[in-house]
Amino acid sequence: MTIDGRKTIEIQRLNTPLTIKDSRAYDRHGNLLNCTETLSDVRFIIEPKENILTDDEILQYAHDSKAASEIRLKRGIGEISDVLLINESLPWIFAFYYVILACIAIPIVYSGNKFNMFIILVLALIPLIYSYKVFNLNNYMENKPDKPKVSIKEKIKPKTTNMEQAKTEVEQPIVEDVGLESLKKYKTEVHNLKVLFDLKEEIVKDLIEKRFEPPQITYDKFISMIDTSHKLFYNQHDSALNIIKFAAEDTPRVESEIQNKIDSMHKIINLLEDLTNELVININDDGESTEEVKNLLEEMENLIGSVKEY
Structure with missing residues (x-):
């Protein structure tokens, strides 16, 4: 299995909701998870496997894990909560x-x-x-910053006024987390689907290029379909976030609309995954695309048409 393939499987495992059975938690692959108990809460955490994801990817896809806490502490951006997590006992x-x-x-x-x-x-x-x-x-920091030496001139340098300081500082935009609290539960799922789609889109484009080396009509058709899927996916993604952000009240209709967007995103990702699998199986086929790949292409066309109509 390729490195990209291992990363895809690992990211799916990290982002798939836990399965709870008989007061025990299991990940996507049925592995039993250990309970993590800190002073503030008790929870089950999916830890990333070693030597698959980079540190930045662990921070992105496994933000609440012990591995992510260790990375934050090494980089000097950790907090006491990270120390408590890795020293829970x-x-x-x-x-x-x-x-x-x-x-x-x-x-x-x-x-x-x-x-x-x-x-x-x-x-x-x-x-x-x-x-x-x-x-x-x-x-915990790997590269501890040296204490800067202060020259005599800097010691006797007069202090700037608040107005002068304000002129030299770059203002940081304030991001407000708006939206109904009851709808924010969907925000993480939408974000995770976006991350997963981006990864799968990159992999499937690379496979299409290897399977149908351009210039070929088949290559152009596949890439055009992937690009259309991209626009459609992000349309559903942006629409879902707008509903979450601007909905005035939480009603069954609002939640149904969000869920419809999420379901459409899932369908697009699933078809990309099926297409990836077929391309991997037929990557060395010298003939035209197999019947299975053609059928998947038709399914993507039908899905795009049905979502657009919706």
Whole structure:
């Protein structure tokens, strides 16, 4: 299997909703997932497999995973929540440690033995010192920035006024997360479908070029159909996001319209996937395209026509 093919399967696995059965969670391939329990919540996380996705792809497709937390910490953009995620058992270990220590310390305190009390104090400080090391975000960074040296001229340089500072700074646009809260659950699904479509579109175009080396009429027909599918997919994608963003109220009709857009996006992606599989099977065929590929092309034409009519 090619690298692109492995990436496609892995991205599908990461973006497919979990299957819950008998209080257990499973991924797309039926693999049992471990429960991750932090101080704030309990959840099941699909961890990316090693040596398939790049760090940037892990941040994009597995944002909530431990692997993504480790990458953010190494890059210096991590937070305490990332440290807690990759050290999820640490708070419970500390709690158990201090309970045991308290049980030992109580009779020692009543006995008044100062040396033993000093030992207890040292034992109580050890987890705190270790915590400082664990929760110091700078310790995780691969390339720690050197502290810049300040020249004498910079030290005596007069401070600029707020107005002067405002003139030199570049204003960052403020992005407001608008829309009904009840509809935002669809936003992630729409985004994931877009990512998946872009990846599959790139793969299928490459396969078409290898299978029907241009210039050929068949090549032109396939590429034209893929381009039309692209426009249609993004039309459904943009329409779904506009409904999510601007709908005044959450009604059955609004949710039905969003779901129709999502279903159309799924159908286009599924046909691209079927076409990819057929092209891979027939990549070395010297003759004209197989009957299966022709049928898929007709299915794409019919789908495009039906969605346009809708």
